[in-house]
Amino acid sequence: MTKIPPSEQRDSLYANPLGSVADFSFDQTVVDVFPDMIKRSVPGYATIISMIGNLAERYAKSNSDCYDLGCSLGAATLAMRHRIQAANCRIIGVDNSAAMVERCRQLMDADSGEIPVDIICADLQDVNLNNASVVVLNFTLQFIPLAERQVILQRIYDGLNPGGVLILSEKLTFDDSAHDELMIELHHNFKRANGYSDLEIAQKRQAIEDVLIPETLSTHRERLRDVGFSSSDLWFQCFNFASMIAIK
Numbered sequence: 670m671t672k673i674p675p676s677e678q679r680d681s682l683y684a685n686p687l688g689s690v691a692d693f694s695f696d697q698t699v700v701d702v703f704p705d706m707i708k709r710s711v712p713g714y715a716t717i718i719s720m721i722g723n724l725a726e727r728y729a730k731s732n733s734d735c736y737d738l739g740c741s742l743g744a745a746t747l748a749m750r751h752r753i754q755a756a757n758c759r760i761i762g763v764d765n766s767a768a769m770v771e772r773c774r775q776l777m778d779a780d781s782g783e784i785p786v787d788i789i790c791a792d793l794q795d796v797n798l799n800n801a802s803v804v805v806l807n808f809t810l811q812f813i814p815l816a817e818r819q820v821i822l823q824r825i826y827d828g829l830n831p832g833g834v835l836i837l838s839e840k841l842t843f844d845d846s847a848h849d850e851l852m853i854e855l856h857h858n859f860k861r862a863n864g865y866s867d868l869e870i871a872q873k874r875q876a877i878e879d880v881l882i883p884e885t886l887s888t889h890r891e892r893l894r895d896v897g898f899s900s901s902d903l904w905f906q907c908f909n910f911a912s913m914i915a916i917k
């Protein structure tokens with residue numbers, strides 16, 4: 670029998686009733702199923718990854734660095750690595766899950782792209798950003814405590830070169846409660862159509878409730894403006910999942 674590589678396993682982490690549902694964390698069990706989990710959980714994920722490559726090709730400048738903050742298994746890092754044409758760029762991926770970083774490094778080593786990639790195991794709050802032309806936060810900021818988000822975005826802004834961009838993808842919430850409920854329902858229908866059972870959806874929802882804190886689009890845009898970005902707007906949205914581009 671062929672052994673399925675760890676990162677191609679199907680996500681069934683919430684398929685059986687759990688007596689008590691623990692807070693979601695990016696541990697080895699999640700790492701082993703992560704590509705399948707994120708593809709079946711985030712509407713538009715493949716499009717967003719592919720377009721991060723497109724945006725990086727447009728904005729990466731020669732002799733600058735591109736950052737992938739909360740890089741997980743490096744999907745956005747690889748999209749950038751395969752598209753950037755500018756000379757002498759480097760990609761720096763950061764994640765604070767040791768299990769993610771270990772697997773990510775294996776995947777980067779197995780990739781034949783020529784742009785140098787450094788995968789760092791660190792809290793992104795401790796990362797010194799410098800000389801950046803592209804910074805990616807692809808579904809990462811939502812896991813950072815609310816009180817710490819502004820400081821992180823300020824550090825990103827300060828580390829970007831003029832004309833540089835932040836690509837910020839997040840799960841959103843909405844001020845209008847009826848609209849919010851509709852988006853959640855449509856997202857759950859998306860998950861159901863991708864093979865998740867009602868039990869899996871309910872238990873996962875409980876696991877991420879206190880860990881993934883979504884904000885409204887206007888809260889994100891105000892914060893981006895407050896730290897100094899000259900423009901920010903959506904470039905992608907499907908239900909309660911969206912991606913923004915902010916330009917310095």
Ligand SMILES: C[S@@+](CC[C@H](N)C(=O)[O-])C[C@H]1O[C@@H](n2cnc3c(N)ncnc32)[C@H](O)[C@@H]1O
Binds near residue numbers: 695745809
């Ligand atoms: C939903 S995943 C990101 C997906 C990934 N960017 C992609 O495009 O496939 C969130 C990641 O952020 C990481 N993370 C959460 N908080 C972090 C922190 N404070 N510092 C660094 N990484 C963090 C988690 O370990 C996890 O791998």
Ligand SMILES: O=C(O)C(=O)C[C@]1(C(=O)O)C=C[C@@H](O)C=C1
Binds near residue numbers: 706711808840881
């Ligand atoms: O809302 C959900 O069901 C999700 O699973 C979303 C989400 C995310 O947006 O990051 C949460 C955790 C996993 O990393 C994959 C997807």
